[in-house]
Amino acid sequence: MRIIVHKHKCQGHARCSAQAPDIFKLDDEGYILPGDIEVAEGKHLLASRGTRSCPERALELDATPAARAESDVIQPRGRRV
């Protein structure tokens, strides 16, 4: 699974790294490091949560057919109280 990083859209909300600091690494100003992110097996749920928490839409799940089939399976469900 891969996350496409649109670096120019990042405004340093740090919502992604709050979900998964190991996956979404920030620079000293608190903005995401450039370059797309390869996500390890077993971290897909966290990665997609982080991606979906970005207010600027700076992060995008790679939607190539292979990647999409994979991320459909791990689509997170909203937990209700």
Add this chain to the structure above:
Amino acid sequence: MAINWVPDHIPPEMVRDFSLFKSPGMLPAPNGDPHAAVACVHAGPPIFYSPYNTRDGRGTWVITRASDQRRVLQDAETFSSHRSIFASALGENWPMIPLELDPPAHGVFRSLLNPLLSPKRAMVLEPAIRERAVTLIDRIAAAGTSCDVMKEFAFPFTVNIFLRFLGLPDHRLDTFVGWAKDLIHGDHLKRPAAAQTIVAFIDELATKRRKDPVDDFMTFILQAQVEGRQLSDVEVRGIGVLVFVAGLDTVAAAIGFDLAYLARNLKDQELLRSEPDRIALAVEELLRAYPTVQMIRVATKDIDFEGVPIRKGDYVSCATMIANRDPAEFECPNTIDLARENNRHAAFGYGPHRCLGSHLARREIVIGLEEWLARIPAFRIKKGTAPITSGGHVFGIKNLILHWS
């Protein structure tokens, strides 16, 4: 003063009788819920014109959809934030920095300040924040079974952290809070007077620190370099004033709204008390439900925006409380679901001007709730009392008297 004056280029059918200052539910009211009251705009068109939507009675376009607000706020070239809102109260014209600078100048100052308020920095400040919360709450718990949260916790907590960050003395806390209140909620006489006082104070502080540097924010600004030069006096003032006014009111209001919600929703209160790990996520939902600010931009050129004729000089309002109740963005936006995922709320804005203090503000709110819930048993709003809430340019909560046994 131009009130209810609609410019010629605005089609009459695009004008709506709505204002963040005067619409039903916006004026100060006991047990009010101004956030729920603004949500009603989503029953109407996604963009409309309000003829009186600023403090001085000016009209603005009102952007209701989160996706449209994102577009406006991300495009600082078309929608400028250079309004000299503070200076104009004094009949002057200088920008608060970085808020009222547009790119590229904005980026230079933003990069200078970002590291001081980064997520990492907020973590370093955490022990001091927690200690301050614990001291205040322990004192409240020891004193009895009731208190006014705003006066005894929310303000002394947030303002203290903020003054320490700035390197300002704690014993003047009440004075500073008074200035901020006059500036944000005061009338047409109190506001310019408060503005004057704050400018004089910041200028004086700069003079002092220039003579005797210490390890604080003002000294950092005075010694900093941008583009190979030191900052000018007006730039130092622009930064000092912004940081001063931005941090004084909003975080305290957020804590007040959050504790008022929990006081009225005992199941949620108990859930967070018994499972404190949920607090960080819950705070995002509370930030979505109870944000405090409206952002206003000025169009720098004519643009047809989603079918609406925005013309150069028009004001465009992006109210966070409206975007955060957008049904196109959030499932059941008026339901507060403390476990909501994918919560891309707009409480700290979008685009290059995203709230510089957001990481510190978040940590303060999370820590404040953690320590409050750990130390104060099941609490409710005290019988016979009612929190007074208000809309306006910055939403607020004036008092919150809680009771527990």
